[in-house]
Amino acid sequence: MTQTELSKILYVEDDPDIQVIAQMALETVGGYATKVCSSGQEAITEGGAFEPDLILLDVMMPEMDGPTTLVNLRKVPGLEKTPAVFMTAKVMPSDIERYKGLGAVDVIAKPFDPMTLAARIQEIWGHCHGG
Amino acid sequence: MADDASNMAEKLAQLRFQYAGRIQDRIAELETLIAGLNGEDASGRNGVLELLRDAAHKLAGSGATFGFPGVTTVSRNIEHLCVAVLEGRDSSENLMERLRNMCAHLYDAAEVQEAAEPRPTSDAPRPAAPHLHGSSRQTILFIMEYDEAVKTRVLREMDHFGFETRFIDHPAKLHDHVKNYGPVSAIVTGLDFDGEDEAALKPLQAFRDDDANGETSIVVQTHVDTMQARLGAVRVGAKAFLVKPVDMADLVDVLDQVIHGVDDDPFRVLVIDDDESLARHTEVVLQSAGMETQVITDAMDLFEAVESFSPELILLDLYMPGCDGQEIAAILRQKEEYAGIPIVFLSGESDKDKQLLAMELGGDDFLTKPIRASHLISSVRIRASRFRELRSFMVRDSMTGLFNHTTTKQLLETEIARTTRSGGKLSLAALDIDHFKSVNDTYGHAVGDRVIKALARLLRQRLRSADVIGRMGGEEFAAILPDSGVDEAEQVFNAIRQAFEDIVFRSDRTSFNVTLSCGVAAFPMYDTATTLSDAADKALYAAKHAGRNRVVKVD
Numbered sequence: 001m002t003q004t005e006l007s008k009i010l011y012v013e014d015d016p017d018i019q020v021i022a023q024m025a026l027e028t029v030g031g032y033a034t035k036v037c038s039s040g041q042e043a044i045t046e047g048g049a050f051e052p053d054l055i056l057l058d059v060m061m062p063e064m065d066g067p068t069t070l071v072n073l074r075k076v077p078g079l080e081k082t083p084a085v086f087m088t089a090k091v092m093p094s095d096i097e098r099y100k101g102l103g104a105v106d107v108i109a110k111p112f113d114p115m116t117l118a119a120r121i122q123e124i125w126g127h128c129h130g131g
Numbered sequence: 132m133a134d135d136a137s138n139m140a141e142k143l144a145q146l147r148f149q150y151a152g153r154i155q156d157r158i159a160e161l162e163t164l165i166a167g168l169n170g171e172d173a174s175g176r177n178g179v180l181e182l183l184r185d186a187a188h189k190l191a192g193s194g195a196t197f198g199f200p201g202v203t204t205v206s207r208n209i210e211h212l213c214v215a216v217l218e219g220r221d222s223s224e225n226l227m228e229r230l231r232n233m234c235a236h237l238y239d240a241a242e243v244q245e246a247a248e249p250r251p252t253s254d255a256p257r258p259a260a261p262h263l264h265g266s267s268r269q270t271i272l273f274i275m276e277y278d279e280a281v282k283t284r285v286l287r288e289m290d291h292f293g294f295e296t297r298f299i300d301h302p303a304k305l306h307d308h309v310k311n312y313g314p315v316s317a318i319v320t321g322l323d324f325d326g327e328d329e330a331a332l333k334p335l336q337a338f339r340d341d342d343a344n345g346e347t348s349i350v351v352q353t354h355v356d357t358m359q360a361r362l363g364a365v366r367v368g369a370k371a372f373l374v375k376p377v378d379m380a381d382l383v384d385v386l387d388q389v390i391h392g393v394d395d396d397p398f399r400v401l402v403i404d405d406d407e408s409l410a411r412h413t414e415v416v417l418q419s420a421g422m423e424t425q426v427i428t429d430a431m432d433l434f435e436a437v438e439s440f441s442p443e444l445i446l447l448d449l450y451m452p453g454c455d456g457q458e459i460a461a462i463l464r465q466k467e468e469y470a471g472i473p474i475v476f477l478s479g480e481s482d483k484d485k486q487l488l489a490m491e492l493g494g495d496d497f498l499t500k501p502i503r504a505s506h507l508i509s510s511v512r513i514r515a516s517r518f519r520e521l522r523s524f525m526v527r528d529s530m531t532g533l534f535n536h537t538t539t540k541q542l543l544e545t546e547i548a549r550t551t552r553s554g555g556k557l558s559l560a561a562l563d564i565d566h567f568k569s570v571n572d573t574y575g576h577a578v579g580d581r582v583i584k585a586l587a588r589l590l591r592q593r594l595r596s597a598d599v600i601g602r603m604g605g606e607e608f609a610a611i612l613p614d615s616g617v618d619e620a621e622q623v624f625n626a627i628r629q630a631f632e633d634i635v636f637r638s639d640r641t642s643f644n645v646t647l648s649c650g651v652a653a654f655p656m657y658d659t660a661t662t663l664s665d666a667a668d669k670a671l672y673a674a675k676h677a678g679r680n681r682v683v684k685v686d
Contacts, residue, residue, distance in 0.1 A: 017153070018193050021146050028142070029504065060188060089192030089207075092310050093341025111195035111203050114143060115419055115504055 010052035030118025040064030059088035184213035201240030275320035302334040348389040378637040398515040401442035430454040449478035460493035531587035539601025558620035558653035561667040567606035617653035646680035
């Protein structure tokens with residue numbers, strides 16, 4: 001039986017403004033425990049120990065972008081199959097295709113609405129678990 | 132989770148404030164980058180453009196999240212321009228100047244939101260309407276069509292209706308167009324290309340799969356009217372299926388229906404709570420959902436607030452000193468003009484009996500504090516939108532959705548009173564479709580109705596949201612333009628007259644054009660509702676008399 005409750009989210013984002021508001025949206029509105037990493041490298045080093053139920057990644061980040069980060073996170077024990085969601089301000093059809101090819105379950109458009117972000121994540125989570 | 136809502140609201144307000152403080156710096160950074168373009172060779176220039184592209188991208192991705200949608204829009208334009216130049220799709224002529232202009236807009240966008248934060252008090256002058264009539268209501272449209280003749284006609288006419296139209300001559304190019312231009316409101320498409328009946332379906336399906344948020348509506352316009360084609364259209368999520376030849380007015384009608392969120396005014400919510408800090412929390416939560424709010428902490432201010440703010444919903448605390456929520460509800464229900472406004476109690480009272488008692492006296496709903504922000508927002512939104520819909524049946528003309536005769540007259544009184552107080556400008560236009568009776572007689576009433584709807588659509592498109600547009604009966608219309616003098620109004624209506632003249636209407640096998648006449652008069656030359664509308668009517672009569680298809684002003 002797979003686990004069906006979403007409680008922990010690993011969130012990778014370099015923009016400090018967005019970090020704060022998204023973390024608040026996820027924690028305060030959604031009630032999820034959220035670990036924020038400011039770079040792909042940080043996520044790869046520290047993400048495994050957090051044992052997230054879901055990974056949320058910004059696409060455009062300096063040094064290591066979101067897709068590359070995800071490819072590397074897949075090599076971390078325990079994160080091989082964790083559902084991943086990208087966030088991006090550039091929702092191009094061809095890109096979405098590519099992200100899904102990398103194993104992302106969905107893409108959230110930026111700018112997002114802080115009041116509804118958690119609901120959107122919950123909805124995606126529901127889809128992942130056949131809900 | 133007891134303090135979820137208030138916590139979130141407070142933090143949100145704080146974050147917005149901080150972000151607002153940083154926006155100026157961010158824009159200044161963009162300006163520094165732009166200045167760095169000076170004197171660079173091609174490769175150096177591209178390096179700077181890439182930095183600029185990424186910086187703008189970041190700003191676009193955060194602006195609206197913090198309540199600055201304008202910042203997102205303008206930043207996205209900057210990003211697109213950088214990409215276009217980098218990909219050689221833009222000549223890069225006057226590039227620095229264009230980018231600087233966009234930055235200036237960006238400062239405006241950051242300012243506008245900040246200035247909108249403090250609530251207008253009831254006696255403050257109304258903020259000036261945006262200066263350009265119809266400037267901000269463009270919706271982007273893709274037309275996928277191989278027929279050159281159709282292309283030319285559609286391009287010209289759609290422009291009159293305020294659609295920014297782009298043309299794609301083959302479905303294989305759809306993908307690239309979407310990539311280059313970003314999100315579109317609607318795609319109007321043929322089905323057969325290269326002699327194959329449903330050639331467009333596959334690219335459309337690919338597009339639909341990628342359109343993650345379903346923001347783009349697909350409208351099929353074709354002469355292939357088979358069950359197979361219709362089924363194919365439904366499967367790619369087409370919202371309408373029109374069989375050629377298609378009347379442009381019909382197409383515009385359909386587009387109006389399928390393109391969502393074109394110009395939804397924010398809901399107006401009045402919050403009555405004696406605890407000011409609680410009221411402010413509620414306010415921030417509702418404002419974060421895009422609603423307009425006003426707070427009163429003293430019930431004695433009730434009538435003045437309802438009168439000046441015309442709320443579409445009242446959020447009421449149950450227990451207040453002096454005059455409690457139930458009493459306020461009862462008072463409102465006893466006044467006929469306020470009887471329909473939804474009243475929602477927001478209170479810590481959890482005793483069901485007491486809640487029901489409060490509802491008996493005129494409440495529509497009872498929300499128990501503490502409440503999650505998202506629950507509060509949806510409860511308010513559902514009730515307010517229902518109220519707006521019901522009210523629209525009373526004050527609007529059912530065919531065009533414009534204000535009806537009675538309401539327009541009332542609004543004219545209100546606007547004149549307001550302008551008298553503020554000492555500003557106001558003009559009134561009376562419009563009438565030329566030879567409308569012969570349109571009806573020649574082509575039938577159904578076609579006549581289309582002509583009327585087309586004019587209504589055009590007026591809504593070209594006028595500002597602060598302008599009042601009414602259908603006064605039959606083929607007569609009126610428009611009240613606050614903050615506009617007689618010369619400006621004349622210009623605006625001349626442009627509308629020309630655009631209307633260019634619309635081609637279709638009936639069976641013939642097509643025809645229709646014209647309109649218009650009379651314009653202004654305050655303070657005429658300073659009562661009666662004298663002003665008489666003057667506009669007289670000018671309209673003069674326009675008819677001088678040969679129709681013209682605008683006559685009184686000055």
